[in-house]
Amino acid sequence: MTTVKAVSGSASEVASAKASPRERLLDAAAELFEREGVGVGTDALCRAAGVSKRSMYQLFDSKDAIIAAALERRARAVSAFLLPPPDAPGSPRERMLYVFRRLEEAAQDPGYCGCPHVSTLVELKDLGHPASVVALRYKAETLAFLRAEAERAGAADPELLARRLALVFDGAATRAGTGVDRLDGLALSTAAALIDAACAGR
Template sequence: MPSDSSSATPRDRLLDAAGELFYLEGVHVGVDAVCKAAGVSKKSMYQVFRSKDALIAESLTRVGVEFLAALVPSGRDERSPRERILHLFERQDQMSELKAFRGCPFVNTATELKQADHPGSVVARAFKQQMTDFFRTEAIAAGIADPAVLATQLTMVFDGASAMAVVRAQPLGGAGVAMASAVLSASVLHER
């Protein structure tokens, strides 16, 4: 969520502007455009962030926290593991209906950067692992024999559904939910 620009620090304004521009247009967006959107001089930007790479990583961290919070049910959610997993795909489906939906910010960033050791790629990988870990935790709670395999499959469904929505420029219309449900059923993940 963007900070109130009247009280936000230059750092917060830069992170907000970078997060939005990098998600909507890609991390190739120049520092000049980010600084202009943030209302911060380029000199000030480099006083706050040592490089554009650092800005990419930190802005993706901020976006990542918000993105996962919007998808993953709270720890107090008492639904079954299957329902909790499907909740994430239902939220993805809802997000795909937004005009500004550009898919998964982690996959987008890592794909555009193409360097596994880039600070942005490292952040993207860590957040994708958090999603996979969520699926694995739910699979363990459901008593699945190989929770790591199921978690990987569900992550692939999520990423594939995101890509489909972006490539087709259409909302998912339940496709991701249906595919995740089929994978869960094949794994014998039934409600407890």
């Protein structure tokens, strides 16, 4: 959930590591789209990646395909950062709160731009767009993780708890990413209160 630089390296760092043109395009796209939105033009994208337009269209059929592939690449890194490893120790409560601790950690970065999945969905406003499909899949995976842990924790209604936690996550990420608010433990404490209330007496 950290910035693109922290998760996958900036475009310049990737270029210095002699990455392939495809990798440079995807990393540059992830960085630019997160910082400036998916409306960034192909000229700016090619300049940032150090790749010609001809090469870009040899690698990808369209800009929409680049947006989707860049988000897919980014989303894998985000999930690896946010979710605890399947075999990591900890109670279901702690595993759910792990997600919010990571969110709070990411939000401290001055370059934090919020959840890339939510940003993409809001900007595109098209649930059928290839990138929206990617975003929805990863949001569903996070929700499924929360639901499974809520069930293990003995929540009275695991589905409802998971949806409430997802709501807190997306709201907190958006407020922090837009600079409207500082989390300072607020997301974590809110999630903990929801979990404890849902699992009271269990």
